[in-house]
Amino acid sequence: MSINCDPRIMRASSSRPLKGEVSIPGDKSISHRSLILGALAIGQTRITGLLEGQDVLDTARAMVGFGAQVEKVEGGEWYVEGVGVGGFAEPETVVDCGNSGTGVRLIMGAMATTPINVTFTGDHSLNSRPMGRVTDPLSKFGVATFGRSKGRLPMTIVGARSPIPIQYTVPVPSAQVKSALLLAGLNVPGDTIITETEKTRDHTERMLSSFGAEIKVEDYSNRRLITLSGYSELKGQNVRVPSDPSSAAFPICAAITIEGSDILVPNITLNETRAGLFTTLIEMGANLSFENEREESGEPVADIRACFSPDLQGIEVPPERAASMIDEYPILAVVAANASGETKMRGVRELRVKESDRIDAMAKGLRSNGVSVDEGEDWWIVKGNGAGSVKGGSTCQTFLDHRIAMSFLILGLSSQKYIDIDDCSPINTSFPNFIQLMRELGANLEARG
Secondary structure, eight states, rough: OOOOOSSSSSEEEOOOEEEEEOOOOBBBHHHHHHHHHHHHHHHEEEEOOOOSSSSHHHHHHHHHHHTTTEEETTSOOOOOOOOTTTOOOOOOOEOOOOTTHHHHHHHHHTTTTTOOOEEEOOOOHTTTTHHHHHHHHGGGTOOOOEEEEEEEEEEEEOOSOOOOOOEEESSSSSHHHHHHHHHHTSSSSSSEEEEEEOOOHHHHHHHHHHHHHOOEEEESSSOHHHHHHHEEEOOOOOOOOOOOOHHHHHHHOOOOOOOTEEEEEEEOOOOOOOHHHHHHHHHHOOEEEEEEEEEEEEEEEEEEEEETTOOOOOEOOGGGGGGGGGGGGHHHHHHHHHHHEEEEEESGGGGGGHHHHHHHHHHHHHHHTOOOOOOOOSSEEEEEEEEOOOOOOSSEOOOOHHHHHHHHHHHHHHHSSOOOOOOOGGGGGGGGHHHHHHHHHHOHHHHHH
């Protein structure tokens, strides 16, 4: 894998207009799931467009530890030879998921109803994050967990020997929790029933169906009911991973905040459970258009054109939209800093328990660059003064969080003075060629040692 962000310190300075077409790496959520479901299937799964960021590579390595064969071949395709539902072997070593909360939580679910013992760990950031919201409901299947205080990694999970199906209502919108429980339900007799009060990204449901699982999704006015029948036999598939909308958000938001910019970002999924940011940007007055709309591998996709938008206005983002754009709030805050008026973001408590406390991290960095921010436990308000109004001139902490790092670099491209970030290396976890691609568009990004 090519690493394009080795230096710790990176500086972003006022940039010339961004121009051209930018190819975004594969969607991280779909990449994780394609590897895990490929490992749980019978036969071979062929994956094109897999994101080769460190998070996904850690998941690939974990699947090998559970007995699957995972191989990258010439041309960039990946092949997974699965072991079947319930066929996971006990890994010989600790499973290290690096920085990936998605990876560790989904893998916990995938192995939870197989009678094996697995110890999970990660980097400093992952090991500080709570796992209880996944391990607590997994215990209802008959799983035992032994971790550090407050449900933190390293943690050993003892898979259920006689798992039982569960009915569970997810208390806080979380695709990770829902997906972990559905993966656990594959190796359980009877029906596992999951209820969501707010719809979250549905890649797991779509992919389970395409791999042959018996799954039914029912939408009601106040809830979403997902029923999975256990002991389904999954069969290997050909998976084409669309480009990641969470990664695409960075060049798109850069283009709408940098004067004279006009870029095209092809092959982005417009799955309604992931497209909340684009809806929000359009409501703020962003010049976005969707070209060549089509469907690929069960996902709606389009090419997105983004142009400089000088008259952005602050808005109140509906809290019910949070689940469809939870990873995009840091970069939305950058756009809000370049808009006129207040952008209010509510119902975003989950941001407090991501790779970092993202509300706190963004608030600190924005304030240090002259932007006014108010915050509460599950809300924050960014007060913008229009295009080009951000003063800049400070060094922002990334807290080992890739999205915080990229967001402040984008902010620096339209600020009056430079903005430094203290460590760009976390970017490799999700977008390893981010620096290179942004420079090719015309971004002024400089390694500082």
